[in-house]
Structures are given as C-alpha cells and as structure tokens.
Amino acid sequence: MNKTFYITTPIYYPSANFHIGHCYCTIAADAIARYKRLDGFETYFLTGSDEHGQKIENKANEAGVSPKEYVDKIIEDAKDLWSSLNITYDRFIRTTDQDHVKTVQKIFKKLYDNGDIYKGEYKGLYCTPCESFWTATQSPDGLCPDCGRPINEVSEEAYFFKLSKYQSRLEEYIENHPDFIEPVSRKNEMINNFLKPGLEDLCVSRTSFSWGIPVDFDNNHVVYVWLDALSNYITALGYETSNDENFQKFWPADVQLVGKEIIRFHTIIWPIILMALNLPLPKKVFGHGWLVINGEKISKSLGNYKDPREYIKDYGQDAVRYFCLREIPFGSDGNFSEEALIGRINSDLANIWGNLVSRTIGMINKYFDGEIQNKKCFEKIDIPFIENLKKLKKDADAKIDELQISKLLETIFDTLRASNKYIDDTTPWTLAKDDQKRDRLETVLYNLLESIRITAILLKPFMPTSAEKVLKNICTTKNEFKDLFYLENLQYKVTNNPEPLFERIQKD
Numbered sequence: 001m002n003k004t005f006y007i008t009t010p011i012y013y014p015s016a017n018f019h020i021g022h023c024y025c026t027i028a029a030d031a032i033a034r035y036k037r038l039d040g041f042e043t044y045f046l047t048g049s050d051e052h053g054q055k056i057e058n059k060a061n062e063a064g065v066s067p068k069e070y071v072d073k074i075i076e077d078a079k080d081l082w083s084s085l086n087i088t089y090d091r092f093i094r095t096t097d098q099d100h101v102k103t104v105q106k107i108f109k110k111l112y113d114n115g116d117i118y119k120g121e122y123k124g125l126y127c128t129p130c131e132s133f134w135t136a137t138q139s140p141d142g143l144c145p146d147c148g149r150p151i152n153e154v155s156e157e158a159y160f161f162k163l164s165k166y167q168s169r170l171e172e173y174i175e176n177h178p179d180f181i182e183p184v185s186r187k188n189e190m191i192n193n194f195l196k197p198g199l200e201d202l203c204v205s206r207t208s209f210s211w212g213i214p215v216d217f218d219n220n221h222v223v224y225v226w227l228d229a230l231s232n233y234i235t236a237l238g239y240e241t242s243n244d245e246n247f248q249k250f251w252p253a254d255v256q257l258v259g260k261e262i263i264r265f266h267t268i269i270w271p272i273i274l275m276a277l278n279l280p281l282p283k284k285v286f287g288h289g290w291l292v293i294n295g296e297k298i299s300k301s302l303g304n305y306k307d308p309r310e311y312i313k314d315y316g317q318d319a320v321r322y323f324c325l326r327e328i329p330f331g332s333d334g335n336f337s338e339e340a341l342i343g344r345i346n347s348d349l350a351n352i353w354g355n356l357v358s359r360t361i362g363m364i365n366k367y368f369d370g371e372i373q374n375k376k377c378f379e380k381i382d383i384p385f386i387e388n389l390k391k392l393k394k395d396a397d398a399k400i401d402e403l404q405i406s407k408l409l410e411t412i413f414d415t416l417r418a419s420n421k422y423i424d425d426t427t428p429w430t431l432a433k434d435d436q437k438r439d440r441l442e443t444v445l446y447n448l449l450e451s452i453r454i455t456a457i458l459l460k461p462f463m464p465t466s467a468e469k470v471l472k473n474i475c476t477t478k479n480e481f482k483d484l485f486y487l488e489n490l491q492y493k494v495t496n497n498p499e500p501l502f503e504r505i506q507k508d
C-alpha cells in the first residue's frame with residue numbers, strides 16, 4: 001500500500017476577505033503537503049470555508065444580499081488568493097456544499113440516536129462575533145474572554161452534546177498520546193484550563209437564526225456551527241457516503257493545523273465527536289501562533305492589514321511564502337512587517353541564495369564555457385562540505401515531521417551560506433590562473449553545483465517557482481526528491497544567461 005498523508009487547515013469564516021493570517025496557516029500546510037507529495041506520499045490537503053452562523057447572516061443582511069450570495073463573492077476572492085500563492089489544495093470544502101450538508105445531518109442524527117445528543121434549554125452567555133458560548137465563570141466581567149467585546153445572555157430550546165460523558169476517555173487519550181496536541185505548552189493549557197475544571201455539555205443547535213444546516217428531524221433547529229464546521233475534516237473525504245474511498249484511505253489525519261485560539265475546539269470537542277462516532281482521532285493537532293502587527297493580532301475585526309496580493313505584487317509570491325515560513329518559529333507569535341519582509345529578501349534570498357547561484361553559474365561560464373563534470377580532484381575542505389549535503393534530506397525529513405519549518409529553512413540556508421564561504425575559501429579565481437589546477441577548479445565548481453541542486457530540490461515545497469528556476473538554470477534532470485544526495489557523475493551544462501533569482505529591494 002502507498003504511504004499516505006492527510007493535512008488540513010481550519011476552514012476560515014468568509015465574513016470578510018481572507019488576510020495574511022489565513023495565508024500564514026495555508027502556506028504552511030501547502031509547504032508540508034508539497035514536501036510529502038514530493039517525498040512519495042499519496043497526499044490529501046484540505047482547506048475551505050466555514051460559511052454558516054449568525055455572524056455571516058448579519059453581515060449579509062447589512063450588505064442587503066442573501067448569505068449565500070455574500071459568501072460566494074468572498075470564496076471567489078479566496079480561491080484567487082490561494083492561486084496567487086500557489087496553494088495546491090486537493091479540495092476546498094465549503095460548508096454549504098451539498099455533500100457536507102447531508103453528512104452533517106447524518107452525523108447529528110447518529111449522535112442523537114446513540115444518546116449523545118439530547119434536547120434541553122440553553123441559558124447562557126454568547127459572543128456573536130466569535131460564535132462562542134461562555135459560562136459566567138469564564139466571563140466574570142460580561143466580556144468575551146477571546147475578543148473582549150460584551151457578550152449577551154440568551155435562552156432558547158437547544159440540543160446538547162454530552163461532552164462530559166467522554167471527559168475521562170479524552171484525558172486518558174491525551175495522556176497516552178504525547179504527540180496528539182502540540183506544541184506541549186498548548187497541551188498543558190488544554191488540560192489545566194479546560195479539562196481539569198470539568199467539561200460542560202455543548203450546545204449544538206440554535207433556533208434564533210436560520211443560516212445553518214437544518215436538523216432534519218426537527219426543522220426549527222439549525223446545527224450550531226462548531227459541530228457543522230469540525231465535521232468538514234471527514235465529510236470532505238466522503239465519510240458516510242457510498243463514495244468513501246478517500247475516507248478509508250486518509251482518515252485519521254496526520255496533521256491538523258489550527259491557530260492557537262481554536263485549539264480547544266480541535267482538542268476537546270473534535271476528538272469527542274470522533275469518539276462518539278467510534279472513529280480514530282487525528283494523529284496530531286498543532287496550534288500555531290499568530291501574526292501580529294504593532295503588538296495586535298491581525299484580524300478581520302480589527303482590519304489592521306492590507307490585501308495579501310499587494311505584498312505578492314510588490315515582493316513576489318515566493319518571497320511572501322518564504323517570509324511566512326522562515327521568520328517565525330511555527331508555534332510562536334511573530335511580528336509581520338514589510339520591513340522584516342524586505343530584510344529577509346535582501347539577506348537570505350538575494351544575498352545568500354541568489355548570489356550563490358549567479359556567482360557559480362558565472363564562473364562555470366567564464367572558465368568552462370558552461371560545461372563541467374566531476375574531476376574528483378578532492379581536497380580536505382570538501383569532506384565536511386559533501387558530508388553535509390549527504391545528510392540534508394534526513395535532517396529535513398525530521399524537521400518536517402516535527403513541523404519545525406523555520407528551522408528546516410534555516411538548515412538549508414546554512415548550507416547555502418556555507419557554499420558561499422566555500423567559494424571564498426577555495427578562491428576559484430586564483431585556481432583559474434594556474435593551468436595545473438584546472439581539475440581542482442572543475443571539482444570545486446562541481447561541488448557547488450551539487451549544493452545548488454540539492455538545496456533547490458529541497459526548497460521546492462517552500463518556494464516552488466524559484467526552486468524550479470534554479471534547477472532550470474543548471475539544466476539538470478536529477479531534480480526530484482529521489483535524487484537528493486551527492487551524485488558523483490553528472491554532466492552539467494548551465495545556462496549562459498540566467499536571470500537574477502531575487503532583486504535586492506531598496507528601503508525608502
């Protein structure tokens with residue numbers, strides 16, 4: 001059987017156009033999916049939109065259109081954004097998709113028939129913008145603990161999901177599966193802040209608004225958004241349909257990426273839904289940090305951001321991808337600023353990567369008319385250089401599995417930096433002056449091309465367009481993950497007029 005890999009992002013609310021925070025998580029998922037795909041895994045990458053709920057209904061009313069018309073426009077924009085970032089999802093699920101709607105109804109009924117969902121009366125505090133219920137203990141000041149806005153007291157007939165029944169099973173599961181919630185700090189937060197105080201049953205239907213999936217056996221009710229939203233990860237694969245091949249193949253998910261503010265939904269409610277459905281739990285839920293601007297989270301409600309396409313237009317798709325992946329250790333918060341973005345482009349992409357490629361190709365053209373092979377005239381300095389190239393793939397595999405994307409890129413850029421240093425140490429321009437040193441000169445340049453080839457293959461998942469450009473410039477057919485080791489006997493013929501990989505950007 002093929003190795004498989006299933007990765008998901010949250011499905012985002014289309015209450016406004018998606019911003020750079022949404023790009024952040026989606027670029028990370030795309031990079032990991034591409035890595036696994038190139039590494040021979042049969043991969044499924046799911047993203048999408050969470051379209052129901054009162055907030056969207058209100059937004060559509062304000063705009064004077066139907067909720068579906070309202071979200072359709074935003075989804076068109078989102079798909080355009082994902083294509084401008086070269087995102088390779090396998091499915092963009094919308095919670096208004098008919099297959100999702102039908103399966104959510106089946107799931108609701110199944111949970112009801114099994115006695116895990118029951119009808120009751122909901123009295124409590126509700127934050128409309130966040131679509132979250134809170135207890136008086138969680139909100140002693142009457143303000144939403146997440147967004148700080150006032151929350152309202154509501155009371156209505158509602159269905160409830162028996163979270164409490166599964167509490168000890170979930171605690172045991174988390175205890176026995178140390179990789180299930182990451183980073184570890186988030187795991188401790190879940191245990192101490194949510195599980196230890198005890199779980200209250202969760203309201204899973206509403207009667208006070210109508211923009212949702214109808215409970216098909218009780219038409220006054222629509223499914224309350226989190227049950228609807230979380231189910232997307234299995235409905236997208238055809239769970240409970242006659243076409244469930246993907247579900248059989250890909251569930252349980254290998255990695256579910258979510259922002260840290262929704263990790264509690266994904267590590268408490270979601271696993272309990274799965275337990276109640278008698279399904280295996282995802283192997284890992286990873287809570288990543290936030291992009292902040294001037295100390296504040298970039299968010300739709302604050303509106304503190306530009307259209308991400310402006311950054312792409314000004315700096316290029318791969319530079320934006322690289323910045324998001326490299327600048328902030330995945331899991332921590334980090335500042336998003338154009339200044340830092342320009343800094344990364346100049347220091348890493350232009351000075352280190354671009355420079356290495358253009359210097360090396362320039363010298364091969366100058367000294368060997370563009371054509372070289374390995375003359376194997378090695379010296380001591382080559383040993384650590386080649387050893388490092390040999391172990392790069394193994395290092396990268398380990399880091400991708402730990403979701404240490406920034407560290408992985410750091411390792412690759414360390415290799416590129418070391419290659420620039422190798423040029424300075426071996427001084428090919430001096431070797432070129434001595435006819436006796438032709439073989440040594442050719443070997444040095446061969447080693448450099450091997451470094452350029454191997455790093456470019458490894459950079460494909462992160463900066464696909466630029467990596468392909470480099471591989472085209474060095475005209476190699478050994479450009480796949482299976483070719484990721486130092487090859488001894490390639491015949492290289494490089495292009496004689498490479499366009500620069502990245503231009504340095506002048507700050508005004």
Ligand code: ME8
Binds near residue numbers: 009230260298299
């Ligand atoms: O929560 N920095 O949707 P949402 C980094 N529909 N990531 C950010 C970010 C920021 N400033 N802002 C948003 C929802 N994100 C629900 C999810 S899942 C079944 C339902 C990313 O539109 C991050 O991944 O509020 C966060 O968790 C997600 O967008 C929230 O998107």
